[in-house]
Amino acid sequence: DVKVTQSSRYLVKRTGExxxxxxxxxxxxxxxxxxxxxxxxxxxxxxxxxxVKMKEKGxxxxxYSVSREKKERFSLILESASTNxxxxxxxxxxxxxxxxxxxxxxxxxxxxSVL
Amino acid sequence: xxxxxxxxxxxxxxxxxxxxLSCTYDTSESDYYLFxxxxxxxxxxxxxxxxxxxxxxNATENRFSVNFQKAAKSFSLKISDSQLGDAAMYFCAYxxxxxxxxxxxxxxxxxxxxx
Numbered sequence: 001d002v003k004v005t006q007s008s009r010y011l012v013k014r015t016g017e018x019x020x021x022x023x024x025x026x027x028x029x030x031x032x033x034x035x036x037x038x039x040x041x042x043x044x045x046x047x048x049x050x051x052v053k054m055k056e057k058g059x060x061x062x063x064y065s066v067s068r069e070k071k072e073r074f075s076l077i078l079e080s081a082s083t084n085x086x087x088x089x090x091x092x093x094x095x096x097x098x099x100x101x102x103x104x105x106x107x108x109x110x111x112x113s114v115l
Numbered sequence: 116x117x118x119x120x121x122x123x124x125x126x127x128x129x130x131x132x133x134x135x136l137s138c139t140y141d142t143s144e145s146d147y148y149l150f151x152x153x154x155x156x157x158x159x160x161x162x163x164x165x166x167x168x169x170x171x172x173n174a175t176e177n178r179f180s181v182n183f184q185k186a187a188k189s190f191s192l193k194i195s196d197s198q199l200g201d202a203a204m205y206f207c208a209y210x211x212x213x214x215x216x217x218x219x220x221x222x223x224x225x226x227x228x229x230x
Contacts (some may be wrong), residue, residue: 040124040222042119042121042206042220042221042222042223043206043218043220044220045206045217045218048217058217062149088158090158090160092160099143100135103162103165104152104160104162105217106159106160106161107159108157108159109159
């Protein structure tokens with residue numbers, strides 16, 4: 001089975017801190033994604049990457065950056081955490097099939113609280 | 116811009132009965148994909164069922180089936196013989212045919228199973 005592992009299940013940080021959320025997948029997937037999940041808003045795409053060192057902005061990239069130095073690892077960085085970035089962060093990966101049949105595999109999420 | 120609406124924030128059903136979760140979407144595209152994802156308390160999102168818009172036949176996966184009404188832009192999920200393990204958040208999602216891999220998500224419906 002595909003495994004997508006997020007480094008922390010819960011994280012508490014202070015305003016202004018630099019925060020790293022790590023995600024690792026073990027199935028050699030080209031595509032990796034970072035979503036933010038908030039109640040009543042569903043999932044919103046922050047960034048995605050379709051190859052090593054490649055990244056594209058999603059719907060809400062402001063305040064975030066990403067890094068993909070190796071195929072299996074996709075990091076989300078909050079340069080200066082703010083309270084409005086308190087949220088659940090979900091990482092996902094997929095193998096591109098070009099016909100819409102690609103299936104997303106998700107990690108178990110990181111619940112981040114910024115105080 | 117495409118949007119996905121799930122009008123039921125919460126639904127409950129008696130174990131072994133049938134429940135239908137609603138999803139509507141707005142798009143000007145003629146070809147696209149629709150998905151239902153399930154997020155159990157473990158928080159790991161998993162794909163339940165997928166429908167290609169060009170297929171008239173409704174998708175079915177065991178106890179899960181969809182009622183896809185393209186003209187009405189409606190994509191409801193029917194769960195038959197509900198089980199306690201079906202308790203979860205259910206998200207409807209839409210994807211265009213192009214290659215940006217981006218899904219548009221609904222806000223989710225929390226399904227409660229009464230024993």
